[in-house]
Amino acid sequence: MRExxxxxxxxxRFAKMPERDVIDLGREACIKAIKSSGVPRxxxxxxxxxxxxxxxxxxxxxxxxxTILLDIGISGIPVTSVGNFCASGSSAxxxxxxxxxxxxxxxxxxxxVEKLSVRRGKGLPLTSDGVTLLxxxxxxxxxxxxxxxxxxxxxxxxxxxxxxxVTVKNRGHSRYNPxxxxxxxxxxxxxxxxxxxxxPLRMLNCCPTTDGAGxxxxxxxxxxxxxxxxxxxxIASSLHFGLxxxxxxxxxxxxxxxxxKEAYEMAGLGPExxxxxxxxxxxxxxxxxxxxxxxFCPRGEGGPFVEQGKADIGGExxxxxxxxxxxxxxxxxxxxxxxxxxxxxxxxxxxxKRQVPGARVGMTHTMGGFQDSIELADVASSxxxxxxxxx
Amino acid sequence: xxxxxxxKERIDPVLADMFxxxxxxxxxxxxxxxxxxxxxxxxxxxxxxxxxxxxEGTLEDKYLSNEASIYTYCxxxxxxxxxxxxxxxxxxxxxxxxxxxxxxxTDNMDDLKIGARVRLIAGKIRRDENGEDVMGYKFSVMKxx
Numbered sequence: 001m002r003e004x005x006x007x008x009x010x011x012x013r014f015a016k017m018p019e020r021d022v023i024d025l026g027r028e029a030c031i032k033a034i035k036s037s038g039v040p041r042x043x044x045x046x047x048x049x050x051x052x053x054x055x056x057x058x059x060x061x062x063x064x065x066x067t068i069l070l071d072i073g074i075s076g077i078p079v080t081s082v083g084n085f086c087a088s089g090s091s092a093x094x095x096x097x098x099x100x101x102x103x104x105x106x107x108x109x110x111x112x113v114e115k116l117s118v119r120r121g122k123g124l125p126l127t128s129d130g131v132t133l134l135x136x137x138x139x140x141x142x143x144x145x146x147x148x149x150x151x152x153x154x155x156x157x158x159x160x161x162x163x164x165x166v167t168v169k170n171r172g173h174s175r176y177n178p179x180x181x182x183x184x185x186x187x188x189x190x191x192x193x194x195x196x197x198x199x200p201l202r203m204l205n206c207c208p209t210t211d212g213a214g215x216x217x218x219x220x221x222x223x224x225x226x227x228x229x230x231x232x233x234x235i236a237s238s239l240h241f242g243l244x245x246x247x248x249x250x251x252x253x254x255x256x257x258x259x260x261k262e263a264y265e266m267a268g269l270g271p272e273x274x275x276x277x278x279x280x281x282x283x284x285x286x287x288x289x290x291x292x293x294x295x296f297c298p299r300g301e302g303g304p305f306v307e308q309g310k311a312d313i314g315g316e317x318x319x320x321x322x323x324x325x326x327x328x329x330x331x332x333x334x335x336x337x338x339x340x341x342x343x344x345x346x347x348x349x350x351x352x353k354r355q356v357p358g359a360r361v362g363m364t365h366t367m368g369g370f371q372d373s374i375e376l377a378d379v380a381s382s383x384x385x386x387x388x389x390x391x
Numbered sequence: 392x393x394x395x396x397x398x399k400e401r402i403d404p405v406l407a408d409m410f411x412x413x414x415x416x417x418x419x420x421x422x423x424x425x426x427x428x429x430x431x432x433x434x435x436x437x438x439x440x441x442x443x444x445x446x447e448g449t450l451e452d453k454y455l456s457n458e459a460s461i462y463t464y465c466x467x468x469x470x471x472x473x474x475x476x477x478x479x480x481x482x483x484x485x486x487x488x489x490x491x492x493x494x495x496x497t498d499n500m501d502d503l504k505i506g507a508r509v510r511l512i513a514g515k516i517r518r519d520e521n522g523e524d525v526m527g528y529k530f531s532v533m534k535x536x
Contacts, residue, residue: 127471133436136405137494137516137527138467143480146465154463154505199466199477246432247490250463250482374409374492375435377482 001101003221005231005390008037009344014212014328015181016117025213026068026113033215038227041074046099047109050082050092052332057118065111085369090336090383093216094237106220113213114331128370142206146198149285152251160200162303164191166284167204167326174323176353181210181329205284210329214337230348231390236266242378255382256293256367263384271295274317276346276356277363278339281324318356339364347389362387397513406527409436412513420513425450433487457511459483462490473517483509483530497532508533
């Protein structure tokens with residue numbers, strides 16, 4: 001399989017932007033990615049566009065990627081829509097990676113975009129796709145993660161303060177990221193006093209509804225030097241549909257463990273080799289599980305891990321230096337490639353005041369989506385990429 | 392509520408195949424599962440084919456036990472449209488080796504604990520667009536003796 005490098009990345013600011021449509025957002029991210037790459041548009045041979053909710057919210061099931069590309073003068077190449085829940089953008093990147101790895105194409109563009117602010121139900125949780133039975137019984141994603149939190153607290157003594165510290169850490173990072181929806185720090189007291197959503201989760205334990213887009217330009221590594229002196233190599237790509245089993249322990253995600261294991265094996269690295277990771281902190285308890293499932297700490301020790309500063313910039317591994325979903329917001333399809341853009345900047349030393357010193361190896365992790373099952377619980381997609389400085 | 396007078400017209404059609412409501416000749420509600428007569432595993436709600444054995448005709452309908460214990464729970468404060476907050480959701484473990492998602496109710500929040508015993512009841516889940524109650528199955532925390 002061929003080695004792959006990222007040569008350009010770009011993203012919009014993430015925010016509620018009622019005046020902008022999904023094409024406008026995608027266009028901005030693509031222009032930034034292409035201009036940052038040095039890749040002439042004629043060199044782009046294939047593109048993938050990840051979205052999760054354009055059908056339901058915008059009556060736009062197909063053709064989002066094509067419309068964005070046509071707008072910037074790219075047509076006549078293969079373009080495919082990729083829908084994979086919260087990992088839609090990351091899955092678009094993986095498809096682009098596979099297209100080049102196969103040897104069939106040399107240069108590919110991955111786009112991830114979503115406009116969520118048009119949805120109804122302000123202040124209420126976003127419902128998941130296709131979960132009719134669960135929804136009839138009162139399910140919502142924060143309820144699911146609250147159930148996980150209750151069990152994690154019961155089994156391991158994890159505290160509401162430790163969950164709050166995830167938010168405090170990530171919002172602290174957000175002060176230096178102009179692309180985040182929220183760019184202010186918060187205190188533990190503010191998190192614990194915020195509006196209850198689903199006990200034990202409060203408003204500031206939950207990521208906000210957001211609009212935004214990211215785009216990544218990648219190519220075969222042997223061609224990267226044509227475009228940049230500082231390519232960022234993708235050294236692992238893994239994706240798993242949930243591994244559903246009866247009576248699954250809800251304090252761990254099987255899909256994340258499987259994707260993490262495969263990604264580490266593919267990269268020939270372990271968790272101790274990761275300098276910086278953008279992980280899917282849709283809820284603060286989720287980030288605590290990710291520390292454990294991705295091997296940054298042993299089972300049950302995710303709470304102390306954040307409390308002891310091990311997930312800080314300057315800690316054992318810098319988790320979510322961008323501010324994460326808790327600060328940037330979570331426009332489903334847009335999230336994955338904003339994560340990759342952050343890691344691209346981090347490994348090139350271009351992350352300004354939130355730069356992780358000496359970061360050479362990075363990871364992105366995107367997960368989510370639910371199956372309409374009363375008795376089987378996991379997430380429907382978990383996508384992990386590992387990156388390394390390519391120069 | 393007198394379970395014998397349970398109004399079948401008000402059952403959520405989405406949930407209708409999942410349980411047999413209380414009736415004048417059987418005052419109990421029953422969850423209906425599939426049991427595979429080859430591998431012995433229960434599935435809820437009912438399935439078309441056993442995902443383990445992948446053979447036609449191995450599944451038969453079975454009632455599940457009406458008592459369970461709480462595996463985990465949460466209290467919903469920001470409720471979806473039609474749901475009255477706060478309400479409790481959770482997963483409960485049944486003796487058949489099934490853990491299921493359900494609404495839970497209790498008279499006393501202090502009784503709401505992991506491991507607490509719960510009993511299957513028929514009850515109100517939400518309101519429809521006309522404000523009428525929509526009924527389904529849920530579990531009620533049992534008083535400790």
